Amino acid sequence: MTRSVYVTGIDRGDGRQVVELGVMELLTRQVDRVGVFRPLVHDGPDRLFELLRARYRLAQDPSTVYGMDYQRASALQAEQGTDELVSALVDRFHLVARDYDVVLVLGTDFADTQLPDELSLNARLANEFGASVIPVVGGRRQSAESVLAETRNAFRAYDSLGCDVLAMVANRVAREDRAAIAGQMAGRLPVPCWVLPDEPALSAPTVSQIAHALGAKVVLGDDSGLARDALDFVFGGAMLPNFLGALTPGCLVVTPGDRADLVVGSLAAHSAGTPPIAGVLLTLDEVPNDAILTLAARLAPGTPVLTVPGNSFPTAERLFSLEGKLNAATPRKAETALGLFERYVDTADLSKRVSAPSSDRVTPMMFEHTLLEQARSDRRRVVLPEGTEVRVLHAAEVLLRRGVCDLTLLGPVEQIRKKAADLGIDLGDSQLIDPATSELRDAFAQRYAELRAHKGVTVELAYDVVSDVNYFGTLMVQEGLADGMVSGSVHSTAATIRPAFEIIKTKPEASIVSSVFFMCLADKVLVYGDCAVNPDPDAEQLADIAVQSATTAAQFGVAPRIAMLSYSTGTSGTGADVDKVRAATELVRARRPDLRIEGPIQYDAAVEPTVAATKLPGSEVAGQATVLIFPDLNTGNNTYKAVQRSAGAIAVGPVLQGLRKPVNDLSRGALVQDIVNTVAITAIQAQSPTEKAPHQ
Known part of the structure; x- marks a missing residue:
């Protein structure tokens, strides 16, 4: 089982920071504790480590990251030999390895190092560390033939020195040569060879x-x-x-x-x-x-x-003579680098090859990584009605650079373009539509009038209604021109979800629309429902919320164990509120006997094993509940906010459930990352077996 991954090269200028960042992203999806070790370092700030530390919230002491500087290493090798140098670096490496589940090792940079046979030194260190190797070959300003030859030679060099080569990466190749090089390398080596094109935005x-x-x-x-x-x-x-x-x-x-x-x-x-x-x-x-x-x-x-x-x-x-560098001050370059890595590297295959020790813990960062990866696996189109909002534009840039989904932004097109230009944001091939002038407005007015004819809505009235960005976006989803919608950063919840109630409506098996929050705690993810929509659900509705929430949890990788919360556990209490929860629990058991459910149950008995052992011994849910259903909105909303603020949890949501097609609401205080997460969730909800919106 691999406990460390050593990213190295054969010469300077290979741009391997893209690969190092990509591998770090992959490792942090799998395990909670990832360490970083750079055997040799130049004087001055280490830009890449500072980026990794900021982006992945590394708590590692910077003094443990480095083995020694190049000057000292060169002197030690000259005076006492390579064995002494390697021995000293191995000792430093193990100080890191003992404290982390997996270690990312950043190889030497082949730039002004004064070290003889640097490739062999990297191979020796990788072997002594017990690390698998990913060699990176730079292809900038090289012919396709040269890149092919150097990649094969690099594999042979590291393989002949006894290294466990995980994969090869040819980086910064001419974009027009990428496909041909990848095709010619396929099957030529016993390990995968992934080919990344040169990306001007990274070197700019x-x-x-x-x-x-x-x-x-x-x-x-x-x-x-x-x-x-x-x-x-x-x-x-x-x-x-x-x-x-x-x-x-x-x-x-x-x-x-x-x-x-x-x-x-x-x-x-x-x-x-x-x-x-x-x-x-x-x-x-x-x-x-x-x-x-x-x-x-x-x-x-x-x-x-x-x-x-x-x-x-x-x-x-x-x-x-200037060249752009990845560092903590260039987060947008990091998103571009990760998007490039994830587009051209088979990350699922690489994850299997790395075989990092699995972790039972699910941290907020691991959950966010999983969302993006799941959304990316089957790209959908999400419409964002608030196309001129700065936070939405920044989120759109992240989503596009990471290849998470396709986007449609609504609003005055020239305003969107100008705002994006002022922010330096490239919206790529995103679709921009102004509902007020769109050729779709007439058809949407006709459609909305048909849907609301029973309320006396005429085509003339509908023509005005559908110019509203939320109604227009909802109609795009209804008509299959988008797979889902996210709004609410500058609109009220009612303005966001009312069109969905009127146009998309509920699924046949759902009696109501409800919501959940994904509560990302330090070591696990819990699902809270319903904390945002239904003020006082009756027993039937509460049972529906529980079933919907279990389905949503499973869709996002949370094994549903449902706790129907109350102020009483088991048969210890009576009263209308407890009876409602008890009745809802029995309804769920009757409808879905496959679901594990307990109720009524108090919160502490639901999540704390020691309390559960006393109050409900033998329960397969008590003490390990993952889906917590609150009896009313007052209780749920206050609890999620208390946990969010007091326990430092990240609350992702509200995620609406029960609609025929996904529409989700944002908090008006939503941060850019909140918007990114919600769009990813919406794209995943749209991955159920329905027709995909056309790419436009």
């Missing part, structure tokens, strides 16, 4: 990194603008009409500071989205006057304008 520096490298002064711009990737450089010298034709999406405009026409023209083009730019870099230490800067700020709020003292030629030399 952010505007912030450029400002830091050049010592530039930020004249205009906010943090979001500074986080944009500079995908190209366009140098201004021509007259404005010719200059505008040279602009490319994501470019950084470099122009003398006295060319106010080019500054205003660039920002006006950005504001119109033709094309969106990364920012403007002014040379010669010249800055336009205050009137021009005020106009610039209004044309493209947040778009960075920088100034440097040098002229354009030396500035250009320095710009072309």
Whole structure:
């Protein structure tokens, strides 16, 4: 059983940070405690470890991450030999390995290390650590033939040195060669070989990194603008009409500071989205006057304008030598890297090959990883009615970069594009629709009028109703143009779910629509229902909520053991409230004898084994309940919020259940990650055997 994975290479410039990040993502899905070890390190901050520590909330002491620096290693190897160097590094590795379920080892970087035969040293260390190896071969600016030869040679080198090679990765190959290389490598080696194309957004520096490298002064711009990737450089010298034709999406405009026409023209083009730019870099230490800067700020709020003292030629030399780096300050690059890894690497196969020790614990991060992976396995289309909301746009970027689902955003199309451009967000091939002007509006009005004719709704009235983004989005789901909908970041719960009640309606087997929260505790996930929709369900409705919640739990990998909560356990109490819970429990047993259920039962007896042993000995649910059904909304809503705040739990939801097609509501205080999780859940709910919405 593999307890560590060693990611290494054969030369510098292979971009293996993408693979290291991808493997870390994979490991943290499987186990709770993942350690990191880098045998040799250069002086200065370790950007990748800082990214891993921030992203995966690593509690590991940074002093334990490193073996020693390259200078000391080189001296030790020269004076006492390789065996002494390896022995010292093995001792340091085991200090980490003893405290973690699995360790990700980051191999040497082949850059200014002064170590002879660095490949053999990595192989020796991997063997001494008992680690399986993933060698990475860099293919940037290489022919397909060269990449193929180097990949085969790298496998033979590590295999001949006794390494357990898990898989090979050819990284940063020319995008046009990727498929051909992958096809030619298939079956040529006894292990998989995954081929990743070069991704310009990963090597492109952010505007912030450029400002830091050049010592530039930020004249205009906010943090979001500074986080944009500079995908190209366009140098201004021509007259404005010719200059505008040279602009490319994501470019950084470099122009003398006295060319106010080019500054205003660039920002006006950005504001119109033709094309969106990364920012403007002014040379010669010249800055336009205050009137021009005020106009610039209004044309493209947040778009960075920088100034440097040098002229354009030396500035250009320095710009072309810069390369973007993955670090804790570039979370968007991390999402791009993970999306690339997950698209081209068979992560399910790699997970089996790694065989990390399984964990009974399910942490919030592990649950979130599982959601994204499950949604990605059968991509669906989710409509987001709040297309101009900043949090929704940031969530859309994460979902697209990770390949979680396809998206439709609703709202004035030019507003969506402008807001996305101002945030530096690439919406890719997402569908953008303005309900007010959409060609679908007439058909949707006719359809809504048919559905609500019994309420006296005419086509004329329906025409106005369906221009509302929530009604329009719900009709897209109903008509099969989207698989699910998520709204509520700026709309009330009623505004989000009322259209679903009117248009989509409940499943035949469901008497009501209800909800659950996934409560992610430190070591497990519990399902709470119903904490958001039904104020005081009767016994029939409570039984329906229990069955729905069990089905939802199972769909998301939580084995349902249902506790019907009350202030009394077993037969110890009487009264209308207890009797309702008792009756609901019996109804569930009659309808679904396959479900494990206990009730009435108190919360402590439901989740705490020692209490359960006293109050309900022998119960197969007491002490280990995973689905907790509250008797009313007052109890449920207060309990979930108390647990969320007092126990530090992450509450994912509410997730609606009982509808024919998935529609979910967001809290108006939802964070970007909350939106990402809810969209993933909606996509998973849509993966039931129904027709998939067409990709548009």
